Amino acid sequence: MHAVSASFFQSADASSMPGADSDSMLNELSQEDNLGQQESGHVTLSHIARACQLSVSTVSIVLSGAPLSRHVAEKTRKRIQTTARRLGYHPDAYARSLRSRRTQTIGVIAYDMSDPFCIPVVSGIDEGLQPAQYFSLLVNAQTQRKLFDKYLRMILERRAEGVIVVASWVFEETDLLADIEKNHVPIVIVGRDLTERRITSVLVDNRAGGALMMRHLASLGHRNIAVIRGPEELFDSAPRWAGIRQAATEAGIRFDSRLVSQLPNLSNPKSGFEGGRKFVAEILATGRKFTAVLAFDDLTALGVVRGLVEAGLSVPEDCSVVGFDDILPADVATPGITTIRQPLHEMGLLATELMLHALKQGQGEGAQEAGLRMVQPELVVRTSSAAPGGGK
Amino acid sequence: MHAVSASFFQSADASSMPGADSDSMLNELSQEDNLGQQESGHVTLSHIARACQLSVSTVSIVLSGAPLSRHVAEKTRKRIQTTARRLGYHPDAYARSLRSRRTQTIGVIAYDMSDPFCIPVVSGIDEGLQPAQYFSLLVNAQTQRKLFDKYLRMILERRAEGVIVVASWVFEETDLLADIEKNHVPIVIVGRDLTERRITSVLVDNRAGGALMMRHLASLGHRNIAVIRGPEELFDSAPRWAGIRQAATEAGIRFDSRLVSQLPNLSNPKSGFEGGRKFVAEILATGRKFTAVLAFDDLTALGVVRGLVEAGLSVPEDCSVVGFDDILPADVATPGITTIRQPLHEMGLLATELMLHALKQGQGEGAQEAGLRMVQPELVVRTSSAAPGGGK
């Protein structure tokens, strides 16, 4: 077994470079393998040190670009570097972090990656981490409490320096959260207000968003409007509905309570779609008049469109539909769904900035401010909404 | 400094236990914090050892469930466990992996997470890893060579035991791939055939898929069919087109070459949509007759639908549209897009199995078989396709 990997190295060595600085190419690793015993299969500092006839320290100093490397002779430095390259050396992050006590890692828990909501947030986080030389350790909890716990534990064991949770979803009662605190790991949450638990939170101004939806329909002239509110368990549902009502009141519009319903607690991301579709079927069956539907989110809106079309109606001629979030399907469906855009990418970016800031000053003291950062949503008008009563 | 830490130890020892296994809850960590100085902020084995008046070894043996733990007294075991829980102990994966030389990590490089293609594959991978007690280290290369390299390096440094690449996309010429080999890390790629580079590959049978699309339209009675082929740089394009032609020949259908075009090399995932839309506008302008469009993928198909509707036509009454992939938007758009489903989840799962298998036997020898595994696609009929010439 070791013999095999030894011969592998030999042939690789022999092949790679004809001439070079000094050392004879043939016999660094192979020699060790003759004597050596428990090869890890990875090239380490001591491999290079031996090949260059230098101490591990010197090699480390050069390769890690430590301040001391200014004092290392130019020639030596070059020699070390080319040898490292030739052997395919990559520093062992485990050894390095163990010693230096820095992991350059932020744990990111997405509540469900198959929800289009998550992707832009996560890529915003990545983008923010990039220049700071941090990496995200991304896990997908798939809305399962068990997985959430498992991954949170994993993140803690992997010594992430901070944790960002992407969730509009329940997860609070984990006692692992207490562990997080015991281990002094800062948390930021995106999509939910947890400031009362002293957790820095980033979320969209749902109230303002709700108001935007409603004002848009009002300005088009709609007065008979159906509403599908979000599920009870979702944090966003209440403020969004509050914003809608406020704007309705301002516009002098009253809702017919029989045209207002609420989505059940969702199991998978697609359940909003089915909810919207069924809702339309139901209210059409009652015969009540309405010229527009405010849906909780884009998937629900797409379900509403499906329901209307199945009933032989067209959008927006017979009925306008407005969604919330601005996910990809809302954009590429025909008609395109008028919606309220959440600046998801920016939210991820912001969360990262808050995290990095907390890490920076967290060194000094504990107990930082658990701030609440609200970002503003934006109306995106597409073709699913138009003035009531036929053509636009 | 060493003197300081010595006194630190002493005082901790002297203080820790007044009574037996029911140690007083208040004063292990707090006391340390009084005197302690270079605390990592994390609870370690030695914290627990001190609190229990035991050696680090014993605590390690118990907490890691090593075979030796059978010999540890029941009482001691309990004492250690409750103390660990109370203090919020989590083993340091870095120290552990450094010592045990196992990281339980598989690097996963997704070529672009904002492509709906990636998500199910990645979640399939996660699912496969779960029972084997492995974790995925997931990174998003965003179709950027620079990022790909950066993350690959990171994965190597983090000592992933294997790497799974999710890509229908170019990346070959990285010399980091050579490093991967030098470090004996097995690779599996999903979405592309790289067996000639001795890399185990998992992909959908594009040829069969193309044939499925074509046969579906033929069986509905379509004979004038427009085709949008995939971009040159994408591996899938050619075999998919080959399958389409083969099935066309079998059905005795010839393509009008002026109704066949090819997508440009794509910049972002949404460019397929624009491509489809423009294509339709163009061929409608020529006045050529066609009753159906075969699109390279679902996003292209959605673009085609948009283009048709903008020209005042309806789907499927005036023209049928078929896509490929079966991503979420194809399902929730109205009409739902008839498509060829790639079993993405299963592909992820399969890739993981191959990887785990390689790891298992890779211990023994180098040079395993670089197998090619093709999975079969499946036709999903929705409402975007129907018999030509009006209603279904």
Added chain:
DNA sequence: AACTTGATTTCAAACGTTTGAATAGATTAT
């Protein structure tokens, strides 16, 4: 009384780095 056995716990070395302190040799200032 010495000797084995077994149960319980500890020693000490290692994993691959980093880093403050130390060394050896050469040069320069006193």
Added chain:
DNA sequence: ATAATCTATTCAAACGTTTGAAATCAAGTT
């Protein structure tokens, strides 16, 4: 000539685990 200062390199300890070998102690066997 001695000391101070550079330059180029190495020592050795530490990070938090795991683990083969060893130690301790009590009880049982000859």
